[in-house]
Amino acid sequence: MSRKGGGKHVSVSEMTTVRLMMPTDGNILGNVFGGAIMRYMDEVAGIVAFHHARKNVVTASIDRMDFYAPVYVGNLLILKAAVNYVGKTSMEVGVRIEAEDPLTGTTAHTGSCYLTFVALDWNSKPSRVEPIIPVTADEKRRYREAQARRKMRETASSRKR
Numbered sequence: 001m002s003r004k005g006g007g008k009h010v011s012v013s014e015m016t017t018v019r020l021m022m023p024t025d026g027n028i029l030g031n032v033f034g035g036a037i038m039r040y041m042d043e044v045a046g047i048v049a050f051h052h053a054r055k056n057v058v059t060a061s062i063d064r065m066d067f068y069a070p071v072y073v074g075n076l077l078i079l080k081a082a083v084n085y086v087g088k089t090s091m092e093v094g095v096r097i098e099a100e101d102p103l104t105g106t107t108a109h110t111g112s113c114y115l116t117f118v119a120l121d122w123n124s125k126p127s128r129v130e131p132i133i134p135v136t137a138d139e140k141r142r143y144r145e146a147q148a149r150r151k152m153r154e155t156a157s158s159r160k161r
Contacts, residue, residue, distance in 0.1 A: 007086070007131035010139045013052040014082035017044050021075045021099075032071040037097060038062075040079060041113055045093040048081045049117035052091060053129045056120045060090060063114040063149070071099040071110050078107070082139075085146030089126035090118045092146045114149060 017040075025036040042059055049057040071077060078098040085092040097111040121127040134143040 007133045008052060009133050009135055010082050010084075011135070013048050014080075015044065015048055015051070016078065016080045019077045019079075020102075021071060021073050021077055023073055026073040030073045032073060032075070032077070034065075034067055037067075037071060037077065037111065038065060038113075040077060041065075041081075041095045041097060041111075042115065044079045044081045045095050045115040046117065048083060048093050049091050049115075049119075052083045052086070052132070053117075053119040053127075055127055056124075057091075057117040058120060060116045060118045061153075062116075065111060065113045067111050069099065069108045069110045071097075074102070076100040076102055082142070083132050084114070084142040085150060086129050086131045087150065088128055090116055091129055092116050092150065094142060094146070114146070116153075 019040060021032050021036075026032045042062070046057060046059065076099070078100060080096040080098070081093055083091050084094045093115050095113050095115065096109065097113070098107050099110045100107045119127045119129045132143070134140045
């Protein structure tokens with residue numbers, strides 16, 4: 001749902017994807033490569049950002065990625081992504097990564113990450129993005145936390161100059 005001039009609800013662009021982890025995703029002992037997980041994470045986050053902005057988006061940054069538990073070949077990789085915050089031309093997309101053993105149904109939270117995307121116009125210049133409207137308590141919490149992360153990034157960036 002979108003309101004004229006008021007932004008879009010988070011639910012408009014959030015998504016969950018599921019992928020079966022195949023031998024090409026892992027090493028010889030059956031552990032899935034972290035880089036493969038990060039690729040799938042960036043892909044789903046990019047789709048969510050594109051869906052929100054309805055224009056080309058590029059990954060500007062990825063916050064620290066911690067892996068909490070292993071993912072194995074044969075697991076279902078579950079990626080839950082949503083826009084947490086929108087600035088003028090950028091968006092933070094949060095991704096929760098889970099692994100499910102398809103035989104037992106046991107699911108483990110294996111990682112979380114925040115990615116920043118910038119929307120681009122037809123000339124590849126940053127382009128304004130509609131704000132989001134957080135509705136649920138969880139969406140409002142993620143919005144506040146994303147604002148705090150944005151301020152920390154800006155502070156760290158200004159110190160580097």
